Amino acid sequence: MIKVPKLRFNSGWRGMGAVVREKDTRSTKELLNTIEYFSSKADNDIKELLPEIKTMNPKYLGLVSDTLEFANSHIMLFKKTNLNDRLPNGKTVLSMLLPKIVKGAKTEHKALDFAMDVINNTDQMASERFLTELSLSNVFENPDKSRIFEAARPMVKDIAETTLRPPYFANRSLENFVSFINLLTSDKAKVDKVGFLKPFADFISETFKSNKPIVVPDFICSDAPKQKILENMNTLSKMAPVFEKQNSNINVVDFVLKNTNLK
Secondary structure, three states: OOOOOOOOOOOOOOOOOOOOOOOOOOOHHHHHHHHHHHHOOOOHHHHOOHHHHOOOOHHHHHHHHHHHHHHOOOOOOOOOOHHHOEOOOOOEHHHHHHHHHHHHHHOOOHHHHHHHHHHHHOOHHHHHHHHHHHHOOOHHHOHHHHHHHHHHHHHHHHHHHHHOOOOHHHOOHHHHHHHHHHHHOOOOOOHHHHHHHHHHHHHHHHHOOOOOOOOHHHHHOOOOOHHHHHHHHHHHHHHHHHHHHOOOOOOHHHHHHHOOOOO
């Protein structure tokens, strides 16, 4: 019996940049059928994963199906899918990635939740770039790294909207997108600061009428106690009208991290 896949994405030209996708409503049976269909077209090392895939947490079958759909896509892009690129070790990105997804579904699933949010908020090229990075990551052997992905997850949509600016051949926005994610999930980043970055950014936007840039690396890598940051944020909110009147170029991150003399 020929299995007919139930695809999630439209064929032909698709929107680019920060794209919010509709919820995946496919059943477990439909997802497994689609995965088997695509796996029949893939290398043998992918086929060998099918028994494990069939026992996976159904929550992550959509991620497997989406990844295989990307790898077999014929949409109108100015470059081919990079999930089929061959790495120096002789394996494709796809054959490196899928075993990690299968393993992550059993152990460190937080990075997989993050990956699904990336797919649900970006176009195919941005999603593929992230999945390529994930195929080379050691996150599934590092529980602390997985916690970083969990902390950064609420910012996926904002990161996409801030960084992705198609057409990509004319700028570095794809690189900026991946670099921002790599920055937030770096070994130097502190989980509590990454998790507090979005509330802090929202606070700055609400507190100041003028644009006040946030030096992200300084904030997320800081050892400053969160209580001190909250105290200094309270002081900053009171002083904001003065800084606005003076048209001050105040470094808001320095203020909340280092202004320890303020009472």
